[in-house]
Amino acid sequence: MNPEINIIIPLYNEEKVFPILKKRIIELLDKSKFSIIVILVDDGSTDGTSLLMRELSKEDERFSSVILSRNFGHQSALTAAMTLVNASEAVMIIDGDLQDPPELLEDLFILYKEGYDVVYAVRESRKEGFFKVIFYKLFYRILQKIASIDIPLDSGDFSLLSRRVVDIINTMPEESRYLRGMRSWIGFKQIGFKYSRPDRQAGKTQYTLRQLLKLAMNGIFNFSEFPIKFITFLGASTMSVSIIYFLITLVKKFTIGYVPDGFTAIIFLIILFGGVQLISIGIIGEYLIRVFFQVKKRPLFIIKEFIIDKKDIKNNDFNSKQF
Ligand code: UDP
Ligand code: MG
Numbered sequence: 001m002n003p004e005i006n007i008i009i010p011l012y013n014e015e016k017v018f019p020i021l022k023k024r025i026i027e028l029l030d031k032s033k034f035s036i037i038v039i040l041v042d043d044g045s046t047d048g049t050s051l052l053m054r055e056l057s058k059e060d061e062r063f064s065s066v067i068l069s070r071n072f073g074h075q076s077a078l079t080a081a082m083t084l085v086n087a088s089e090a091v092m093i094i095d096g097d098l099q100d101p102p103e104l105l106e107d108l109f110i111l112y113k114e115g116y117d118v119v120y121a122v123r124e125s126r127k128e129g130f131f132k133v134i135f136y137k138l139f140y141r142i143l144q145k146i147a148s149i150d151i152p153l154d155s156g157d158f159s160l161l162s163r164r165v166v167d168i169i170n171t172m173p174e175e176s177r178y179l180r181g182m183r184s185w186i187g188f189k190q191i192g193f194k195y196s197r198p199d200r201q202a203g204k205t206q207y208t209l210r211q212l213l214k215l216a217m218n219g220i221f222n223f224s225e226f227p228i229k230f231i232t233f234l235g236a237s238t239m240s241v242s243i244i245y246f247l248i249t250l251v252k253k254f255t256i257g258y259v260p261d262g263f264t265a266i267i268f269l270i271i272l273f274g275g276v277q278l279i280s281i282g283i284i285g286e287y288l289i290r291v292f293f294q295v296k297k298r299p300l301f302i303i304k305e306f307i308i309d310k311k312d313i314k315n316n317d318f319n320s321k322q323f
Contacts, residue, residue, distance in 0.1 A: 010077035
């Protein structure tokens with residue numbers, strides 16, 4: 001029998017929070033009226049996470065685990081988990097640090113039953129560092145302004161998706177994945193569910209600043225043509241300015257006679273436009289990098305090991321899901 005719901009959780013070096021996660025999820029499973037299978041993905045942890053996952057999956061058949069061959073990053077770990085779902089109804093995506101309270105499942109499911117294929121959680125408030133909160137707020141607002149699709153404000157990957165939405169995402173072979181954007185792009189009926197985001201329950205953030213920036217850049221460069229359009233705009237504006245400047249000089253020459261302009265202005269302009277050109281090449285490069293990796297068609301993740309009771313998942317051919 002397929003479960004009604006899958007909960008998918010990517011984990012990277014989360015041994016500190018694991019016992020709390022396990023307790024909270026088991027409590028949820030015990031009192032839930034749904035049949036649920038939890039899919040845990042170890043994203044190449046170097047601590048005891050995979051050991052704890054292994055134990056849990058062996059002792060409780062409601063937990064399936066897979067171990068990736070190395071750290072592929074949060075979005076790839078989620079992608080791996082999404083290819084493994086076998087739920088008949090819906091899939092809930094949460095972080096392992098309990099910043100996305102699993103207990104909200106029931107609330108999200110009610111909205112799903114009302115006919116929403118995507119129920120995404122919206123952070124009404126968040127208990128994180130000052131700069132991180134500002135960065136997130138600003139980023140989501142800029143992205144919403146420039147993205148070619150409507151990506152809702154303050155929503156992360158925490159969501160409940162209908163099985164068909166997950167199946168559709170699984171057919172999207174994008175290399176640089178920004179799942180919350182892909183989720184919006186799909187369409188269907190979508191709705192936000194407001195919650196206040198707690199701080200992580202133990203351990204420390206596994207997202208490095210570099211990974212966070214990469215995610216933000218993926219959001220912008222995968223869902224917006226604005227940066228490249230802006231270059232054209234910049235080129236056109238500077239050309240207009242130079243034509244106007246040329247006309248003014250001509251007028252000056254024929255009226256008050258020739259007045260030589262300052263040397264500093266020339267140096268300044270050379271440096272300014274040198275900078276503008278380098279930034280422009282960089283922006284084009286950002287798109288090119290994504291094309292480069294996309295044409296290579298490398299697998300998005302590699303599964304090293306399945307820790308799953310195969311009899312429970314006979315309706316899902318796991319091995320063929322290894323991209
Ligand atoms: N994570 C992952 N791979 C990574 C980084 C993070 O699977 O390379 C997982 C992590 O274990 C957690 C979730 O992604 O379950 C969110 O990460 P984290 O809480 O560190 O991010 P933050 O909430 O600080 O943005
Ligand atoms: Mg977190």
